[in-house]
Amino acid sequence: MTDSATFPLNRWYVAGFDWEVKDAPLGRTFLGRPVVLFRDAAGKIAALEDRCCHRALPLSCGRVEDGALRCGYHGLLFAADGQCIDVPGQGKIPTKARVAPYPVAVVDQVIWIWMAREVDGKAGGQPDCEPPRVPAHADPRYRFKGGAFHYQAPYQLIHDNLLDLSHVGYVHTKTIGGNARVHMEAPTNVAADGEHVRVVRQMKSSQPPATYTAAWPFKGLIDRWQEIDFHVSHLQIFTGAVDAGSESIDNPDRGGFHMRGFHGITPETATTSHYFWTMAASSHPDQPDNLDTVHRQTADTFEEDREIIEAQWNNMQRFGQPPMVDIHVDAGANRARRVIALLDERNAEYAPQ
């Protein structure tokens, strides 16, 4: 499990959505570490290393009993903090009978996990900040839906994709794309501040794409924006449009049609990724039922990205790593890669002492 060296440690990563964890334990691997999620007696989500300390069965093969997790092989029972609290048929519980816990927080219906863990009984790092907020999940102007995709590709290729929306014109012709030239030629501004990278693109007087016309009664051409906020473990992307010339799209309080995407990109292993996403969108009073279309098309769009990115990764494996030629659209993605590279170098500081 040396994979973890390739990911920034001691950050909040998305482990899923609140609604995914029901009565049964849920097993998922994050940063190369198999984890089991379950609810304790109070309904609070807990995360443990997904391996019984007795004979290594995944605890996610077991069952939840009164907020503790019972192994499905010989019945050892673990509390939410990882301590073994019952060895059936044995009075004394061995001192070492425990599994490592991970800090977890649920905010705005997103399950966040702090990826630093005990190693050999030495405590991993504890969270030194609050988990990120997803304001759109709590904004009464929007309805949202989401999903979880699995990628056979490393997580940074997904960062690249989301930070460079110029690809929209070529990849997503059926939904949010079309008019490829307009996307490639849109003025783009890249700014960075510590671990945060922001890319803003505007396409004024452009044709509304299919997803937009399905959701909003635009009169004709639109002024459209894409505002991408990259953070180490997730991105928030605010896109939208107003009727062309009707108001300034530089105004943060602009009206029109809004899509606020949340993209939790959690490395599963060095070469596979989780993609937890939601899309919050505004609906026009005259077209209240069109949000289902928006969400379905969003899922289709992300599936198109997945196919491209997995094909890209397969090809990178076939060709090894010859040099790549940069073009103008790469500025944001390259900046984010420098953020990750810097954090990778600092990982050593976070290893248990």
Place this chain on the structure above:
Amino acid sequence: MTDSATFPLNRWYVAGFDWEVKDAPLGRTFLGRPVVLFRDAAGKIAALEDRCCHRALPLSCGRVEDGALRCGYHGLLFAADGQCIDVPGQGKIPTKARVAPYPVAVVDQVIWIWMAREVDGKAGGQPDCEPPRVPAHADPRYRFKGGAFHYQAPYQLIHDNLLDLSHVGYVHTKTIGGNARVHMEAPTNVAADGEHVRVVRQMKSSQPPATYTAAWPFKGLIDRWQEIDFHVSHLQIFTGAVDAGSESIDNPDRGGFHMRGFHGITPETATTSHYFWTMAASSHPDQPDNLDTVHRQTADTFEEDREIIEAQWNNMQRFGQPPMVDIHVDAGANRARRVIALLDERNAEYAPQ
């Protein structure tokens, strides 16, 4: 093919059951060595290295002709001792045209193979003992049925499982389990003698499980026993029950309901296994037709074990090999692992000189 170093050599292993080898050759891999089984002109089963010495096609892709094995590519013909006896179109048979044979014996309908083979023309070891007996196969009190399972897991995890029947309560709730506490708390005695390990467990005044009530007209609670005899290549497990208090279950000649399991655990490779099993059971005069239920439930039970053990092995590969915490039920399995470890060290003595 360096896998063989991880298994005890020069032992009888189960290659299958007599009824499996019909007119066609049967290819199987044992201890990392591909083997082809077929019947010679007298109907006796022979075993050869499953590789034509000419161009390496598996001989199991060929056909049996008058008790010899004809390669399916260019027609070389091999006798049961591995000697090439015909090269079509060529008068002289090359001196080196032969494939290594393995000693085979069929006893009590079990095919046993002696896993030592010629290397570079140097003779492998020959059997220095008779193959094991399976008395229940010939006992008129019982009827038996069996099958062959394939495991994506190393063979010793199956030993562990069979030597520690405490898991029955958690894994086999639908058939022979239930009442997990009773299983975990049953008094257990472990004894070892050379390469033989014996584990005896008794559960007095316990509820009969589903498989037992389907097979025998118990009046209420039962006195139940599990007697596990481990040998290097196989286990025999005698389980059963009488009406609670009706007679001593320490008496070898006790009555009641009997299930005598035979478990041939033959490593296929270092990470995969064959599981050849039979279950012989007694039937009550009043319920003569219930043995089919017993056999079907036995197969279901073994399938439940397979799922657990493969999940365990997958997890062991994900986690590497951090320490495991032992509990009270592991005594028998750990003793058997010491037997195997000792034999592994002695393998060098058996290599062809």
Place this chain on the structure above:
Amino acid sequence: MTDSATFPLNRWYVAGFDWEVKDAPLGRTFLGRPVVLFRDAAGKIAALEDRCCHRALPLSCGRVEDGALRCGYHGLLFAADGQCIDVPGQGKIPTKARVAPYPVAVVDQVIWIWMAREVDGKAGGQPDCEPPRVPAHADPRYRFKGGAFHYQAPYQLIHDNLLDLSHVGYVHTKTIGGNARVHMEAPTNVAADGEHVRVVRQMKSSQPPATYTAAWPFKGLIDRWQEIDFHVSHLQIFTGAVDAGSESIDNPDRGGFHMRGFHGITPETATTSHYFWTMAASSHPDQPDNLDTVHRQTADTFEEDREIIEAQWNNMQRFGQPPMVDIHVDAGANRARRVIALLDERNAEYAPQ
């Protein structure tokens, strides 16, 4: 991509058939190098390295626009010579924005590719000879059909198979085989000249096999020939028969039933292969419709070979590489292997300087 070291470089290999490349780009890997084939504005087939120089997506995921190839991710456009001629949204095209081209020629409906390519901007070798001809494709006496098979086996095992038709009797009992002894005992002559190996076999007064009787009204026994011409990247095999004793089968202008096979064996990787084949056959005036049967049986026959060769390769991987025992039928195949071995040694001369 160090695989290429194991194949003779600077030779014409078959990349497919003219009719396979339509409007969409076609991605295939040859000698470990992913290649994309497409038609330029004049309809001429071009071949490029199948990797966009920007972010490594396979160009075969893109689309053809006016004879140039547009990447499906960010829209870079590449001419047939590999030069990038458009970066959407960017005025200046980076100097390094190009992908390596491969020389291609289409002759007799076969697409040939010259497997030497640029490395790090240094020119690869250029063709120093004309691509091979397939006369039967243009011969009015014959009709031909073909196909493309994919093998999970190294290409030289297919050479072995085609150079030693003695296997026909054992492997192809339903089509062109039967009478295994006759095939194994046929007088065989092997001759070699530079990179060309020729194997001639004759089977006089033999029973016509199923495919022959389906295609031609033989009166009884036949005089049959097999003439195999091996070249480094392909074989041409001329088989056929006349009524026994009716004319000399040593005469190049002999009549009777003719099957002229073309076999382009192009390594895909070190362990997988393309098999591009056609079969041209003559039809008797009385049986003009039987050629479909011939072609269908040819495909069935090659499928039988594929099963055998893949089983052989699987077994070679299981056993490693213990010695093989040669028999009389191996002379032609062994001679061809020496041709390849010699060329492998000379590959270093062809590497870009």
